[in-house]
Amino acid sequence: MSGWDRQQMADRLAREFQDGWIVNLGVGIPTLCSNTDIGDRDIIYHAENGVIGYGPVLPPGQEDLHLVNAGGQNVSLRPGAAIVHHADSFAIIRSGRIDVTVMGAYEVAANGDFANWRIGDAKGGGIGGAMDLAACARRVFIILEHTTRTGEPRLLRACNLPVTTRGVVTLVATNLGLFAPAGDGFAVRELAPGVSFETAQTATGAPLLPG
C-alpha cells in the first residue's frame, strides 16, 4: 500500500505549525516532528520533562546523556533554550501556553474524543502527560497508523477504549492522509500520494467527508 511513512506523517503535521507556536511532541511518531525542517518559522518545542526549545535527535556519539525529550531520545538544544523542573513544565501546559500538542493514540473519534492511555483488557495504563496536555493545550493533533496491525480502523464514530480527553482533537495525520474530526465523520483535508478516497473510507470506522 502506498501512503506516508512515519517521518512523512510527522512532516505533514509539522507543516501546520504556525510561526511563533509552542509545540509539545508526544512519545512515538510525534517526536519525529522535531526533525522536520521548519524553514524560518520560530517554533519552540516543549517536552514534559522541562526542556523548552529542543531540536532534532542527535546521532549516536553526539548525544548529551543528560538531555532527552519526552520519548527518551537524546535531542539537541536550539539557541534560547531553557530548562525547568516538572512542576514548572506542567505550569506551562495547564496555563494554556502550548499552542499545539501532538500525540499518538489508539483511537480517535469523529467527535474529537481520543484514547491513548489504556487498552481494553489491561488493568493498568500509561497516562504520562497526555491528560494534562489534552485538557489544556490550545489544539490537539493526533498522529497514528490508520488501522491496527490486524486491519481494524482506528478512526471511529466513538472510542471503544477509555478516553484520554473528550472533544479536543482537531487534526489527525495517518499513513493515508490528513483528517479533521467533524462531528459525524472526518473531513478529508488531504490524501497521501497513491491513496484514493475509497481506500481511505474502507479503512475508516466513520464516514469520510470530502474536504
Place this chain on the structure above:
Amino acid sequence: MSGWDRQQMADRLAREFQDGWIVNLGVGIPTLCSNTDIGDRDIIYHAENGVIGYGPVLPPGQEDLHLVNAGGQNVSLRPGAAIVHHADSFAIIRSGRIDVTVMGAYEVAANGDFANWRIGDAKGGGIGGAMDLAACARRVFIILEHTTRTGEPRLLRACNLPVTTRGVVTLVATNLGLFAPAGDGFAVRELAPGVSFETAQTATGAPLLPG
C-alpha cells in the same frame, strides 16, 4: 529605666536559637538577630523574599544593592546561601521548615495570641508574611517594647487588636526581660539587668508567674 536595648533584646532571643535551626527574622528589632555572634552554631537565616542563608547588615558603601532582607536592609550572604523566588520561599515556610520565626508585634496575649497587622481604627493593615509564618513555623518568638509610648502594657490577658494568629507564641523578649505565655499569665524566664519583678508586673497587663 534600666533593661535591654534593642540589640540586647535581639541578642537574648538569638541565644535561644539551636544548632541547625532555620530562622526567619521579621521587620524591625528581629532583624537585629542576624547581627548577633552565634559562635559555632549553624543557623540559617531565611527571609520572605527568598534569601536563604544571610548574615549581618553591611555598612554603607559595602552593600550589594540587589540584596535585602525582609526589612529592606542590605545584608551579607553566608557561604552556602541560595536564592529562590517568593513562591518557593513561602513553600519553605508553609511546609513547616522554619524552626522559629521572630516577629515584632503590637500586642501579645498570655494564651499565645498576638497582633501585629492592624491598629484598631485603621481601615487597612500590613500583613506581609506574618500570617503565613505564624501559622506554619514550628515556633513563634516575639520581640517588642514592653509598653507603648504612652506606657500602656503590650503583654496582655487577651489581645485587643485583630489577631495575626491564635495560640502560637511561646517566647517573648522585651526591654524588661524574657517571658513565656503560660495560659493565664506570662512565666518570667529572665529579667533584664536592673529590672525587678515588681517593675515588670506593673508594666504587664497579665499576671507574671515566677519562672
Place this chain on the structure above:
Amino acid sequence: MTKPGKAFDNMVAAVADIPDGAVIAFGGFAGPGTPYNLTKALLAQGAKRLTCIANTTGGAQQPRMPDIGMLVENGQVAKVICAFTAATRPTDQLPFTPYYERGEVEAELVPQGTLAERLRAAGAGIPAFYTPTAVGTELARGRETRIIHGREYLLEYALPCDYAFIRAWRADAAGNLQFRLSQRNFGPLMAMAARTTIVEVEEPILPVGAIDPDQVHTSGIFVHRLVPIPPPPEGLWTTRRQERAK
C-alpha cells in the same frame, strides 16, 4: 532575525497600549526587582481604573520613587491587591492610605505567601487551592474553609493578571531572564500569571542563546516585551538608596 522581536526601544513604547481597566502586577520587594521605570512610564501614559497587584503600594520612605501610591495620587487606580495597605509602624502613613480611607480606591489585603501562591497558581493553571494561612483571623471571616487531615484550611483562588511589570538583571532577545539575588522575589511568578509580561532590564539585551539553559530563571515563554533601562538621570537605577546618594 527580520521578524519583530521582543525588545522595545523605550519604556513609553512598551506600555503604550495598556487600556483603562487593566489588571497589572508590579514586581519588587523593598527595592530590588521594582519596575520603577515602567511605573514612571505608566504615570505619563495615564491609563485609568487600573487594578494594581504588588507586595505594597509603596511610598513609606523618602525619597519617593515611582510606585502604586503615585498612580493612586494620579487618579489611575480603582483597586489594589497587596500584602500591605497600611504601614507597619503606626507612626508612618502610606500615601495610599488616605485615598483608601476616603473610599476612593478599593483594596484587598492578602498575606504575602498567599499573594505569591495565587500568582503562581494563575500561571500554573490551578484555579484554586487550600492554605493554612489566615485561618481564624479577620481575613477568613465568612469565607470557605475545609478540614483536611484534621487541620482547617482556607480556600484561595488564582490571581491572573493582564500585564506584569517586572525588573530583571539580564535577558536574551528570546526573553529568557536572570534575576540577581533578592531581585528575583515576585518576578518569575508575575511573569507566569500575566498574559503580557513587560520587563525592564538592567544589562544590555543579550543575543538569543547567551544564557546557559540551566541558569535561566524565567523562560522566554512567559516574557513578551523587554526594555533596557537607560543610564541615569533618564533611567532610574538600582534602589532607592542609590538614588538617595545622588
Place this chain on the structure above:
Amino acid sequence: MTKPGKAFDNMVAAVADIPDGAVIAFGGFAGPGTPYNLTKALLAQGAKRLTCIANTTGGAQQPRMPDIGMLVENGQVAKVICAFTAATRPTDQLPFTPYYERGEVEAELVPQGTLAERLRAAGAGIPAFYTPTAVGTELARGRETRIIHGREYLLEYALPCDYAFIRAWRADAAGNLQFRLSQRNFGPLMAMAARTTIVEVEEPILPVGAIDPDQVHTSGIFVHRLVPIPPPPEGLWTTRRQERAK
C-alpha cells in the same frame, strides 16, 4: 566543620535506616535524574511494604537498570503511585504489570502533571488544589469536582513522602544542588515533598559556598544526605544508553 555533615561515604550507609512501610519518591525521567545507585542499595537493604512514587515503574527497555520493577520482583513493594503502570505500546510489558494484575501490588495511576503538582503541593504546605486534568475520564469517576468560573476541575491532594531518592549533577556540602539539563525533572519537587532527601551526586561534593547562590536549583534546606557516585563498574553512570555501550 567538626559537626556531622550531610555527606555519606556510600550508598549502603545512606539508605541503611529506611524502615518497612516507608513512602519513597524516586526521581528521573527516561534516564536522566534516575537514582540507579540508591535503588540498587535499597534492593540489597531489603525494606518491605514500600510505597514507591515515580513517573514509571521502569523496565520497559533492555538492559534493565535498578528500578521500582526490580523492587517489586524482590517482594519489597506494597504500592506504586505512577503516571505509567503499563507500557504505552500494547506489545511491550512492564515487569511490574503481572504483579499488579495478580493483585500482589497496589497501584495508583496519576497523570504526570498532577503527580508533579501533588509533590510540589506537599513541599509547599498546600494540602489540596484543583486541576482541569482528567476531568471527564475514568480517573475522575466518583471523585470530587468543582465548577470554578464555569469550568469543571478535579480536587487533588498533596503527596508527601518519607524519603526522596534523587540524582543531581553537583552539590556543595550544605546540600545545595544543581541538575544538568533534563536531569532536573522531578528532583526539586521530590526534595520538597520529602522529610528526608537522599541524593546521589555525579561530581565530587563541593565545599560549602562553591555554587553561586543565584544558580542553586534546590536549596540545602530540602537536602539531608549526599552520596558521591563511585566510578564504574561499582557505580552506575549516566544513562542506560551509556551502560549499554560497555
